[in-house]
Amino acid sequence: MALITKAIKGTKDVLPFEVHKNQYIEATCLSVAENFGYKEMRTPVFEHTELFQRGVGDTTDVVQKEMYTFDDKGGRSITLRPEGTAGAARSFLENGLSNLALPQKICYFTSCYRYEKPQAGRLREFHQFGIECFGASSPLADAEIIALAKQIFDELGVSGLELEINSIGCPECRAEYHKALKEYFSQYKEQLCHTCQERLERNPMRLLDCKSPEDKALAENAPEILDYLCDECKEHFEKVKAYLNAMNIEFKVNPKIVRGLDYYTKTVFEFIASSIGAQGTVCGGGRYDGLIEELGGQKTPSLGFGMGLERLQLVMEAQGCEFPEPSVSDLFIAAMGEKAKLKAVEIAKDMRAEGFAVTYDLNDRGLRAQMKYADKTGAKFNVVIGDDEVEKGVAVLKNMESGEESEVSLVTFVNDFYSVSMEEQLKDLEINGEAFDFKSLFGGNE
Ligand code: ATP
Numbered sequence: 001m002a003l004i005t006k007a008i009k010g011t012k013d014v015l016p017f018e019v020h021k022n023q024y025i026e027a028t029c030l031s032v033a034e035n036f037g038y039k040e041m042r043t044p045v046f047e048h049t050e051l052f053q054r055g056v057g058d059t060t061d062v063v064q065k066e067m068y069t070f071d072d073k074g075g076r077s078i079t080l081r082p083e084g085t086a087g088a089a090r091s092f093l094e095n096g097l098s099n100l101a102l103p104q105k106i107c108y109f110t111s112c113y114r115y116e117k118p119q120a121g122r123l124r125e126f127h128q129f130g131i132e133c134f135g136a137s138s139p140l141a142d143a144e145i146i147a148l149a150k151q152i153f154d155e156l157g158v159s160g161l162e163l164e165i166n167s168i169g170c171p172e173c174r175a176e177y178h179k180a181l182k183e184y185f186s187q188y189k190e191q192l193c194h195t196c197q198e199r200l201e202r203n204p205m206r207l208l209d210c211k212s213p214e215d216k217a218l219a220e221n222a223p224e225i226l227d228y229l230c231d232e233c234k235e236h237f238e239k240v241k242a243y244l245n246a247m248n249i250e251f252k253v254n255p256k257i258v259r260g261l262d263y264y265t266k267t268v269f270e271f272i273a274s275s276i277g278a279q280g281t282v283c284g285g286g287r288y289d290g291l292i293e294e295l296g297g298q299k300t301p302s303l304g305f306g307m308g309l310e311r312l313q314l315v316m317e318a319q320g321c322e323f324p325e326p327s328v329s330d331l332f333i334a335a336m337g338e339k340a341k342l343k344a345v346e347i348a349k350d351m352r353a354e355g356f357a358v359t360y361d362l363n364d365r366g367l368r369a370q371m372k373y374a375d376k377t378g379a380k381f382n383v384v385i386g387d388d389e390v391e392k393g394v395a396v397l398k399n400m401e402s403g404e405e406s407e408v409s410l411v412t413f414v415n416d417f418y419s420v421s422m423e424e425q426l427k428d429l430e431i432n433g434e435a436f437d438f439k440s441l442f443g444g445n446e
C-alpha cells in the first residue's frame, strides 16, 4: 500500500465514532484530579534531548533504546517526549512555579513516543494521564496520589486491579543495596543480557526491571531493597501503608518493583490488570525526591504517576465497563427550496446559540436522501421545512425514535422545541410518587 495512506507502525487513530470513550475517560481523570486540587498543565511535545537524558536517566531502557531523537534544521538534538514528568519538571523550574505555594499540584494529558515493539497495549505513540505533586515530602502525599488513581478507576467502574507498592529507598540506603546487588548478579554475569551486563556497574537496580526472561529468573533470588532501607525510608514506607489502610485501599508489597525511570526514591507503585495480557501495568508512579535538584533546582521532594490511557481503555473494554452513548444531533432540519434554506440557517443559528446540536443537508439533496442521512446520523428530532411551512410559519417536529409528531411555530421555534423535548424527558418523571404535571409548568401556553 502507498505510504501516504498508511499510518506509522505502532500508532493508532481514534475515529469520530469512538472518540466519546476517550473523552469520557479524560473528563473523569480531570474531574477526579481537580477534586484533589490538581490543575492541568500543557507542555510541548518535544524537548531538548538532554532533559530526558538527565531527567529520565541514561541507564534506563527509555533513554538507551526507545527515544525518538533527531537533529532539527538548526543542528539541535531534539527528542519527542517519551513520558511527561521531565517536561513538567522543566516547566515548573523555568516558569518559577517553584516560588509559588508548595506543593504545586499539576496534571496533564500527553502523547508519548517510544520506539518499542508494538503489540497489544504497547504502542509507539501512546497517551498518558499524568499527575505531578511538586514540593510535598509527607507520606500523606504518597498515599494521596495512590488514592487519586484508585478513585479514577472506581469512577470508571474498573475493578480488580492489583495495587503493588514498594520502597526503593534514598541514595544513602541504596548505596548499600547496590553493593549487594552487584555482588549477587556478578556471579551470573555471563548469563545476563548484553544491556544488563553494562548496567551492572552503573545502576544494578535496573537489572530487576529487565524484560528478558533469563534475567527475570535470576532476579527472583536477588537481595531485596526492603532489607536495606534506612530508618527514615522505613518509617516513611510504614506511614504510607498505614494511610492506605486508613483509606481502605488494598495493596500488596512487591519488593521487585523498581520502576523503569531513574529518578524514583522511596515509594514506587503500580496498578496492574490481569485482563489485558502481558502489558498489564495501567498506572505506575512514585516519589522522585531527587529529580528537581538533578535538573538544577532547589531540593524539592516530589512525586507523581503516569496512567496509560490506551491500556486503561483496553481494561475497561475487557471488563465490559459502561461508556456513555456517543453524542448525536438534537435536531436535523430538512429544508426544501431556497426560502426554506434561509429559514433553516436562521433556526439553526438560534438553536445552536441555545446549546442544541443542529445539522442540515450540505449537498442540495432531495428530501428522501436528506431523511436517510438524518437517520444514519441518529438525530433525535427532525423538522421538514418547505415553501408551505415558510409561508404558514408552522412545521411538524418529529421525534425520530418514538415517531411522535408535534406542530411547532417557525417564529418561536426554539421555545417550542424546548417544550416538546422537555415534555419528553419529564414524561416518566415522578415526584413524590405522582406523575409530574408538566402542563402546570407551562400552563400559560395551553
Ligand atoms: P512497561 O513496563 O509496560 O514498559 P513502563 O515502566 O515503561 O511500562 P512508564 O514509563 O511508567 O511505563 O509509563 C507509565 C504508563 O504508561 C505505564 O504504566 C503504561 O500504562 C503506559 N505505557 C508505557 N509504555 C507504553 C507503550 N509503549 N504503549 C502504551 N502504553 C504504555
Ligand code: MG
Binding pocket: 061, 260
Ligand atoms: Mg517500558
